[in-house]
Amino acid sequence: MPVTTATMDKDDSAAAVRARILLSDFLHSLKLKYLKLGYPYLISNLLTLSLIPLIISTFIQIYQTQNLNKLWIVECNYNLTFVGFTLFAFIFHIHTRPRAVYLIDFSCFRPADNLKAPFHSFIQHSHLTGDFDDSSLDFQRKILLRSGLGDETYVPEAMHCIPPRPSIFAARCEAESVMFGALDNLFNNTNLNPKEIGILVVNCSLFNPIPSLSSMIVNKYNLRRNIMSFNLAGMGCSAGVIATDLARDLLMVQKNDTYAVVVSTENITQNWYFGNKKSMLIPNCLFRVDCSAVLLSNKSLDSTRAKYKLVHVVRTHCGADDKAYQCVHQEEDAVGKTGVSLSKDLMGIAGLALKSNITTFGPLVLPVTEQLKILSNLVFRKFSNRDVKPYIPDFKLAFDHFCIHAGGRAVIDELEKNLELLPVHVEPSRMTLHRFGNTSSSSIWYELAYIEAKGRVKKGNKVWQIAFGSGFKCNSVVWEAIHDVTPSPNGPWEDCIDKYPVEILA
Template sequence: MHLTPIHLSCISFLILYTLTVFLISRPRPVYLVDYALFKPPRSYRVSFAGYIEHARMGRVFNEPKSVHFQMKILERSGLGEETCLPPAIHYIPPTPTMALAREEAELVIFSTMDSLFTKTGVKPREIDILILNCSLFSPTPSMTALVINKYKMRSNIKSFNLSGMGCSAGLISIDLASDLLQKHPNSNAIVISTEILTPNSYLGKERAMLLPNCLFRMGAAAVLLSNRRSDRRRAKYRLSHVVRTHKGADDKSYGCVSQEEDEEGYVGIKLNIDLMAVAGEALKSNITAIGPLVLPASEQLLFAISLIGRKFFNSRSKPYIPDFKEAFEHFCIHAGGRAVIDELQRSLQLTNEQVEASRMALHRFGNTSSSSLWYELSYIESKGRMRKGDRVWQIAFGSGFKCNSAVWRCNRTIELPVEGPWADCIDKYPVHIPEVVKL
């Protein structure tokens, strides 16, 4: 067969067209260039004794039973004496005004953003996408507008403000940023994760709503993501997977964490007694989805055999729990509370060292909501444990009820940071955390 110039032109065009379609349609890599964390001033520190003294002196929740209950929670919480609350909650009684809430938001967000710009060398007007998640404080103008106004960002920046999505909203923001970066080549994105506590301190007496007062503390994270080839070498991590599980169709799951008023009209976050059972079900669904993406073939085979055996032979037999230690070198479990970490350590059969970052972040900073995963990742880096090729599993829970996971692969061996939230105390950790700290 003789090929004419027309035939050769058609073949060349077909090859070029096929290559172009392939290059355009394949997923773009998403890199985590760097991130920054908020470190509260030492003057915001809340010791156990100071917390209980404020509870006793307050006008609203100073009943002996309420004070005793909060004392028992603190004794078993896993928190240390260095956690921080915003100034408005230090007042007696607390003063949750809109003005003070805005001051807290500006402090945690602007200081974190300033640190991120300094670390990365990126200019505010170079940012293409801005995503901010904060569950309980959603003012008008939005907090993304606050950031854009402060740093005079471009008018065509794509901004998103997520609220009401709980402690797992940080990974939802990462997923949203990843999807946007797939659509927009040669772009970058900043994800800000925080929780503003000033307007959300519960002033009533209901025990299920007093629990968040004892656990939640100040925190914020700002993460720079990019799909640019020029950022590949300097980036710390590459995003491998994000798996999101939403159990909101089930009424019990939907109502296990809710913001509502008590009988006296005080607003707070109510944690129902079946929260841990709901979290366990959400975790099972999530690991079932993420398992095939990350587990080696041997573990997937054992899991499949167990699943078939329970379905067709003995439904009461214990399900096989895959060994996720074969898939990951590091684990960042949302530091929602001691019970959450204990339950995931038991369910996933993790060692004490593998949950060390979560326990120490809870001890040093408390439950910082959606930013807690980044304090844990920073702990691992500050200990000098992150090596090129290491895989990290971040897993978080949130109201709704949601269980979300993100998997990162380390792009380069991380040098010991000279600054950051752990810089002045990493040598003290890990510390022994007793089952009960007697107050």
């Protein structure tokens, strides 16, 4: 039977519709990540790109003009236009570009030796308090043996008492001790007058007294009256990156040159769990005393003395999902004792949060060859009937050093496996966990201090700090070393770096 023109047109139209639907689905599967990320770069470099047509048209006119007099006139006109447009673009770029943010130095607090909590002392102390049954004591013993922590981690003074004394006064003493200790060292190393600080950001999840922790610092160092101070609470172990992001945004929009100080800590004294619910006992075994203080600047002159330049901050929040929201949760147990419960789904949720973060993060940092491999893998998986694994980009091509939040041995193992890292890349995280325990939001700074103490940071090296936090969040920050970096005086690893790395038993 002959096919009519109407039938052919109808078939062609249906095929076109199917093709458009297929293309639409494919673009949706890619989530237009690359287009969305490319748009800001296109706009930010629009003036530079607009010069290209002008240059091309100039050469075309010169080539087509045969008369030397006309050639000279045309060339002069175009040269004047080109110079004028270039000058305008340059001035406009200087006045509208974001201000660079530099990391001058940072300091990590190291507690006194009398606050150390070896395994046997920890278990014995837990037994003497009388709050834990035999099952809970045995559970804590097993967690400690598998945790990756060593015998030299620290717990606050109130927890060394029998019975423990978790009062507000003791919690304030812990907060003052760690924050002022880190800040004193930072100010000494940088010769900074605290009056020069224009921005102060403090983050602590579980202890939020009145006045705030940021007010404690303002009062202690007599900071100036117009300081912009912020106190971030309840944001988990990734709050250090969030605080850095906030300080960066403030520094970038400031019209005047100024300094920002970011203080990251956690408080254990009032947040020790004295019950027998297993999921709430884990934080007792992992979290330890900590604090870091970071000095940032938007002064161009500081580029000569700064250690690093801030390159990228990427934050991912998975809190819209109920499981992710509840996987790290402060609550009361059946008998009314308060603690932080860790869900058995934590590692799976952390993996999904990491995947979401690097999906956005990857195009900003990975070389073009890796991005093409990712794209080709996506296309092949979309149109192939075979079961093809997603391509894992090689982040070792983008970064020289990795500071993975030392949340626990399982967290480090999971990221080492998923990102296909080498043992040397996760060494700072494992050694920080062993020496200082889970130091919450400041752990990524203890890890960077370890890398510096080993003399591994060279000019141009890029450092990736990645942290996870309740909510659930995965946040990343990238630093580029401005010169070969040496460790600052009185660092946390100063008298023990030669002992590391140590072998961690399975």
